[in-house]
Amino acid sequence: MDAESAPQFEQHCRDCVAEGLTGLVVDLGELTYVSSMGLRSFVSVAKTLQDKGGALRLCRLNGLVKQVFEITGLLRIFPVYESVEAALIGG
Amino acid sequence: MESVPGATQSLTMAAHTASLQAAMEFVRKGALEASLPEVRIGELDLLIEEIFMNVCSHAYPDGRQGVVTLTYSIPAPGELSVEVADQGAEFNPLNAAPPDLTLNLESRPVGGLGIFLVKTLASSITYRRDRNWNRLTFGISAGS
Numbered sequence: 001m002d003a004e005s006a007p008q009f010e011q012h013c014r015d016c017v018a019e020g021l022t023g024l025v026v027d028l029g030e031l032t033y034v035s036s037m038g039l040r041s042f043v044s045v046a047k048t049l050q051d052k053g054g055a056l057r058l059c060r061l062n063g064l065v066k067q068v069f070e071i072t073g074l075l076r077i078f079p080v081y082e083s084v085e086a087a088l089i090g091g
Numbered sequence: 092m093e094s095v096p097g098a099t100q101s102l103t104m105a106a107h108t109a110s111l112q113a114a115m116e117f118v119r120k121g122a123l124e125a126s127l128p129e130v131r132i133g134e135l136d137l138l139i140e141e142i143f144m145n146v147c148s149h150a151y152p153d154g155r156q157g158v159v160t161l162t163y164s165i166p167a168p169g170e171l172s173v174e175v176a177d178q179g180a181e182f183n184p185l186n187a188a189p190p191d192l193t194l195n196l197e198s199r200p201v202g203g204l205g206i207f208l209v210k211t212l213a214s215s216i217t218y219r220r221d222r223n224w225n226r227l228t229f230g231i232s233a234g235s
Binding site for chain 1: 108111130133134136137140141144190192193195196197199201202204205207208211212
């Protein structure tokens, strides 16, 4: 998820919010790359959901993506789960 | 692929988002020549994106079409040095205040993590103003 694809991800999330969803689970198991532009989108969407009483839940972080979330302290901010199933029933 | 200590390659391109993939591919060639492992190549992509996009966003605020020159060298086997140079307004991104990583979601700013990531992932990083050039040079090594 880079400067080019992050806005598409964010727009997709905002479309979901516009449909009335307040809780989103994002499966990052196949994601191999995220830059600060991607992080910006995650934080922005999470703030929107929190304002609506919901949350952005992440699951299956690994490799460089997990490393980037750790470095930036975002693992402490997002609810993070080991699997999609756990994220769906969690929190 | 065999490491070639001392080898230097340069590429100049438009300071525009559309050039980002070409920038990444160019520097990846250096990573292969330096025999960096796959895990470092992902980090290298991240370093280039953050620095390159920073130049695109800040170097040429007056709207003129500027350029970025990427230069890589291999100081020693398993080590890659990359310089990102532009002729934009004098700007040292390393002076950016570090983000407060202890803030909760409500208080967190949406952005401001790019240069922090660069400082953390690079094994070394320096900035210098050289006449009308901004020159940001970072290192990444197989073991870093």
